[in-house]
Amino acid sequence: MSASVRFSPARIAVIAELTVLEAVRQRLFGALLVLAAGMIAGAQLLREFNFGSSELKFITDFGFGAVTLFGTILAVVTAAQLFFAEIENRTALTLLAKPVFRAEFVLGKFAGVAVVLALFVVVTTGALVTVLWMREGALMEVAPEAFERGRLVHYGSVVAFGALQWLKFAAIAALTLVVASFANTNLYSVVISFLIVLICHLQYLAQESWQKLGSGLARGAALLLASVFPNFQMFSVGDRIAAGQPIDPAVLGGSAAYGGLYLAVFLALAIHLFRRREI
Amino acid sequence: MIRSGTSSALLILLVLLAAGRIGARLGAGAWEILRRDMPVLTASDVEVAAGEGIMVGLLGGFRAVTADFVWVRTNATWEERDLPATQTLIKLATTVDSRPLVFWINGSRMIAYDMPVWRIDAASAAGAGLPAVVQGRIVAEQAHAAIALLERARIHHPDEPLLLIEIGNIRARKLGDLAGAAALYREAALMPGAPYYAARIHAEMLKQLGRHHEALEWLVAVHRDLPRDDPMAMAEVVLERIRELEERFEVPASQRYLPTP
Numbered sequence: 001m002s003a004s005v006r007f008s009p010a011r012i013a014v015i016a017e018l019t020v021l022e023a024v025r026q027r028l029f030g031a032l033l034v035l036a037a038g039m040i041a042g043a044q045l046l047r048e049f050n051f052g053s054s055e056l057k058f059i060t061d062f063g064f065g066a067v068t069l070f071g072t073i074l075a076v077v078t079a080a081q082l083f084f085a086e087i088e089n090r091t092a093l094t095l096l097a098k099p100v101f102r103a104e105f106v107l108g109k110f111a112g113v114a115v116v117l118a119l120f121v122v123v124t125t126g127a128l129v130t131v132l133w134m135r136e137g138a139l140m141e142v143a144p145e146a147f148e149r150g151r152l153v154h155y156g157s158v159v160a161f162g163a164l165q166w167l168k169f170a171a172i173a174a175l176t177l178v179v180a181s182f183a184n185t186n187l188y189s190v191v192i193s194f195l196i197v198l199i200c201h202l203q204y205l206a207q208e209s210w211q212k213l214g215s216g217l218a219r220g221a222a223l224l225l226a227s228v229f230p231n232f233q234m235f236s237v238g239d240r241i242a243a244g245q246p247i248d249p250a251v252l253g254g255s256a257a258y259g260g261l262y263l264a265v266f267l268a269l270a271i272h273l274f275r276r277r278e279i
Numbered sequence: 280m281i282r283s284g285t286s287s288a289l290l291i292l293l294v295l296l297a298a299g300r301i302g303a304r305l306g307a308g309a310w311e312i313l314r315r316d317m318p319v320l321t322a323s324d325v326e327v328a329a330g331e332g333i334m335v336g337l338l339g340g341f342r343a344v345t346a347d348f349v350w351v352r353t354n355a356t357w358e359e360r361d362l363p364a365t366q367t368l369i370k371l372a373t374t375v376d377s378r379p380l381v382f383w384i385n386g387s388r389m390i391a392y393d394m395p396v397w398r399i400d401a402a403s404a405a406g407a408g409l410p411a412v413v414q415g416r417i418v419a420e421q422a423h424a425a426i427a428l429l430e431r432a433r434i435h436h437p438d439e440p441l442l443l444i445e446i447g448n449i450r451a452r453k454l455g456d457l458a459g460a461a462a463l464y465r466e467a468a469l470m471p472g473a474p475y476y477a478a479r480i481h482a483e484m485l486k487q488l489g490r491h492h493e494a495l496e497w498l499v500a501v502h503r504d505l506p507r508d509d510p511m512a513m514a515e516v517v518l519e520r521i522r523e524l525e526e527r528f529e530v531p532a533s534q535r536y537l538p539t540p
Binding site: 205233234237239248268272279 | 287290291292295296298299300303305306307308309310312313314316317341342343344378454465
């Protein structure tokens with residue numbers, strides 16, 4: 001590309017806009033959104049299944065689970081699918097033949113997926129807040145003595161949970177773009193990305209156990225795992241909120257900084273790899 | 280091409296290592312707080328969880344629901360008298376979600392009261408009845424396993440008197456350790472939110488240990504603070520027991536405890 005062409009946020013925005021439109025047209029986004037929102041709305045039906053926690057804690061926990069699980073699936077599958085759709089349909093070739101940097105292409109794709117993930121988080125977190133608010137209101141009428149100090153659920157923390165999960169999903173989408181940047185098929189990208197996400201969720205075990213391991217080889221492997229992969233449990237802030245406690249600002253800040261760092265690193269790696277890729 | 284691929288892989292590795300170091304510093308404070316609230320999963324727990332097919336639920340954040348599923352399975356294996364599976368699932372349920380007391384208390388009861396019967400029945404079915412010494416050893420082993428579970432529960436619920444009462448019950452009924460049980464009931468009775476019966480059982484234990492004077496002093500101190508209008512407090516029963524002890528020690532009427540209305 002000519003040196004006179006400058007890096008353009010406007011071009012990134014155009015690619016992002018097209019990516020969002022494409023994602024919304026896909027059935028997967030709608031299906032996961034409906035499934036997650038439906039599960040959250042239906043959490044009340046599982047009240048009888050709850051053995052220990054209070055009802056509101058159970059709904060909160062269940063809702064957080066739905067947001068996290070379906071959001072993770074959406075982040076991996078949508079990022080891989082939308083990236084490979086451009087490669088397989090040869091539209092990437094046409095696009096990159098124009099004055100568009102490969103970095104702009106990757107960033108545009110990522111921004112589009114990030115917007116889709118934001119939509120998902122807003123809808124599901126909104127559904128959770130609504131269900132909790134309504135149920136808490138009903139309980140306040142039945143047992144007002146339990147709510148003498150006002151509402152028990154920290155709704156601000158529930159919203160903060162949603163924001164942090166969005167950051168995590170965005171990091172997962174960026175991670176998927178790293179894999180997709182060198183992978184040859186969509187399926188390979190999805191499977192490998194899910195495996196990496198699983199490792200990232202269990203990374204803390206390697207972090208905590210590498211020193212206790214006996215053999216040098218096992219210690220080395222655990223240390224490498226702990227050092228190379230991010231710890232996605234950094235975003236597991238739901239337990240405290242489900243227990244009726246507000247989210248700690250230090251946790252919010254620390255987790256957000258951690259997520260931001262890995263988001264930037266994964267995007268940089270995806271750009272680096274995509275620039276070396278033959279299309 | 281190969282050299283280019285290797286240098287690219289090395290670069291990625293270096294970047295990730297650097298990010299790991301920076302990230303560890305950035306998130307150290309947050310992680311310390313988060314780790315305290317997280318289930319204390321070890322590598323072996325993860326193996327069990329994977330075997331039970333609950334990893335996705337656990338990693339996906341459905342902690343309460345996952346633990347509830349595990350608890351349902353625990354009860355199914357308990358009905359089948361499957362000791363290893365029940366023990367594993369109790370550990371898993373309490374590890375996945377340490378918040379509900381029901382997992383800890385009911386789990387410890389299964390271990391302390393049901394499992395010795397299963398083990399003795401299974402051994403007896405294989406041949407002649409087990410000698411009393413061996414039976415006693417089995418009962419003690421199971422009691423200690425249940426107490427270990429409850430001690431783990433106390434790490435998560437340090438202010439919960441019901442856990443101390445449960446340990447006291449097992450010590451008294453299964454290990455015959457009345458003195459140990461009495462101390463635990465006393466500790467539980469003095470905790471905020473303790474059920475009234477903890478204080479009464481402590482006095483009964485003292486009586487069984489022959490420490491009647493101590494029991495009298497304890498009951499008098501307890502009765503002073505008992506609400507007279509709460510039927511659960513059973514203030515009249517406590518007063519009755521005080522009178523029994525006073526009669527036993529032939530306390531003169533003038534020196535007997537005078538309750539305030």
